[in-house]
Amino acid sequence: MKVALFDFDGTLYPHETFTILMERLKHHPKFGKNYRRFIRNFAPFYIGYKLKLVKKTKMQHKAMEYYIRSFKHNSKPEIEQFFSDVANDMALELRDSLVRKIRQLQKDHYYIMLISGAFVPLLEAIFKGFNIDCIIGSEVHYKDGRLDVKPQFERVHAERKIDIIRNHFKGREVDWKSSEAYSDSYSDLKMLELVGRPVAVKPDPELLAVASKNNWTIHRD
Template sequence: MALFDFDGTLYPYETFNILMERLKRHPKYKKNYKRFVRNFAPIYFFYKLKLINKATMQSKAMEYYILSFKKNSRREIESFFKEVAGDMIDDLRAPLIRKIKQLKQDNYYIMLISGAFIPLLEAIFQGYDIDCIVGSKINYDGERLDNKSRFERVYADRKIDIIRQHFAGKEVDWKNSEAYSDSYADLKMLELVGRPVAVKPDERLMAIASRKQWHIHTD
């Protein structure tokens, strides 16, 4: 098995920043950006006052981002994510994309697990033969957003829960499995496998990867 993070790993930038810029400048959906800013401003204010932590702020940012599409149809939302995906594909880390293809040839089970929105991930990796794509789910009620269902961002320890649930009852060769991430937040995911790879790691992950002599991927 091989586990791959997306933001900062397969994709070298922060997905949410790309989504924000695209929404802000989009000829059809830029009004959604104004709606997002208006609704999210109090949360960001609380974060700056250190009344909520960064992880909570980021989760709320994603929740209010998708809620800005409450007046749009499911088809429009998924079309928007496909547009953004088209802009992002060329920036994927080519060595890691080649690694995925090689691992598939070697009969590895490939799981992409990320906090990014599922339709964005599915659009980017269409045709890549990824065995399982896990991301933050967008809830619908028919063809419209379901704004009453709880939004859940796939992040940190939640990834571990999902991975363990997904492979429950299956024999997994953890010792010869691989995991790829850039972030200390994914430390537990990296520690699940016998072959962890730190990809352009942040400072905290770099210190641990160096101490444990993990493979460190740089561009």
């Protein structure tokens, strides 16, 4: 089995997902109060980050956690409709060249995995109809039709991706040498090094240096 691994933010989607989510929540006619709730809870961690008292990874984790927790008074249909509305706009901005690449890889019988820190309902809405084999993201939990805030929130970040990938394919015969991976970020280096055909997509300076040194494909779109 050959696989193709795709990052989302900065790769399939050329912008920062969380920035879009913040703007949509802030100006939403129904969920604007959720934005105020989010800011109130997240502000101490952001200030701590700016004062270099809180690590960036923890600040990002808390941003995601308090964002989804701001929907604690909303029903599952309301939350999923919000993500669906955002997804409709984001889907129009996916990199066409990589969308075509996914379609070609599917024809060539690659197993397609999308792995991202973005919320699962958002990713599923964006890629509805794509027949992606596996979508990995930050889970949103529900209980009795409403957001369940009791389970510990787990954000899928770069350091966890390689373990998630290895666990997912454990016990399967994967032709890693013929497999492909796509990312824009040096933080995904381990994921890119896992395959025989890594592709740096509009890479950040650190990844560009590694890709150039190792003669990896550089997708400049």
